[in-house]
Amino acid sequence: MTVGPAGAYERMLAVAVAALHEQDPARLWPLVAANLPGLCGGEALIYKLGEWTDRTGAMGLSPAAAAHFGRIDDIGDEAMTVLRRGYPFADHYFAAGAVRRPGTAHRMAGRGWAHSRTAGTISRLMDADHVLAIPLPGTTTPVTGCLVYRAGADFTEDHVRAAERMQPLLAGVEQQRQLLERWRATQTPPEVTADSRLTPRQVTVLLLLADALTAAAIAHRLGISVRTVHKHVEGLYRKLGTRDRVSTVLRAQEIGLLPPRTGR
Incomplete structure (x- = not known):
């Protein structure tokens, strides 16, 4: 369920405070994944801690996504390849001079989105029709970020703006994760x-x-x-x-x- 602006702001603060007090870097993104979808109109989420290609990049699921197909390793090689490829976001964000603003698959790919292999895969896996990408600001290669999914109507411009407001929080979480990983090493x-x-x-x-x-x-x-x-x-x-x-x-x-x- 999507929360209103005031509630979303309070939830964001709660997630930020929890992340800053979490000592285990492996728990930071699952914490975000459990809370982020509903703050920007989504129902499920996959986060990618690496390059958006068909071969690389660690991935994790929100509880709602995991409820559909279990662990990330249970998706299957073919579906995993499609999800890792990140169509149409990878090409968009890797383009020279691209602004790393959140955006929807439908707006980036146009009419071709509904008939794409990626759309068919997420429909089969998660009963979702639309995807909102939230890349981390300031990243180049690899691109790290979240893919938020929903069924029915596409994400609205208000959802996109809410996602944009959350980008600094996500960047902070990833920065914290990397530093804690380095410390643990x-x-x-x-x-x-x-x-x-x-x-x-x-x-x-x-x-x-x-x-x-x-x-x-x-x-x-x-x-x-x-x-x-x-x-x-x-x-x-x-x-x-x-x-x-x-x-x-x-x-x-x-x-x-x-x-x-x-x-x-």
Whole structure:
């Protein structure tokens, strides 16, 4: 069920807050997938964390999509190839100078959409007639984003505008996922992270501090204010018992929160 603008805004805030407090990067996109479709007039969703081609790109399902055909691996090779190809969105967003604004398959492909192989596949798999693509802003290759599905009438312009308003949230979720994945790759012992009591957002700020980014650059990367960055940095100082950025990074490396710096 689609929610109104005020309710959609509140739901967006709730999803954003939940994402920022989630420590497991594998749970971020499922969290979004469970909430996003109804905020922009859809019924089911597939998200793609990679290039929109017929061979590459991790994919995941919303609960409504999973209810139709189970796990993503149960779709079948032929149908998976069609969905991965992302017609007509892949060609549209890969075109030189293309604006990564959300858009519907029908408006991009015209009359050819209803007779396309992709339309037939989603009709068979999900009883859906229309697709709304929500690419992440600022991406080039690979293109990461969501495909939202619905039956009956096409998505309205209001739905498209709602999806556009949600793009920064999705970009933030993906940024958070990538940084948390990078952090987990350090194989930090669980007892170390528990003792440090860092929040997921503090972890992402710590990683960017280790990259020698300024507060302004971190704010731009994460889509938050410089003031908020300073608050996270102050929290890091307090929890790690440090007083400046260099000692904070060194302390984090010492206790295993960050990998040790290697020689150049």
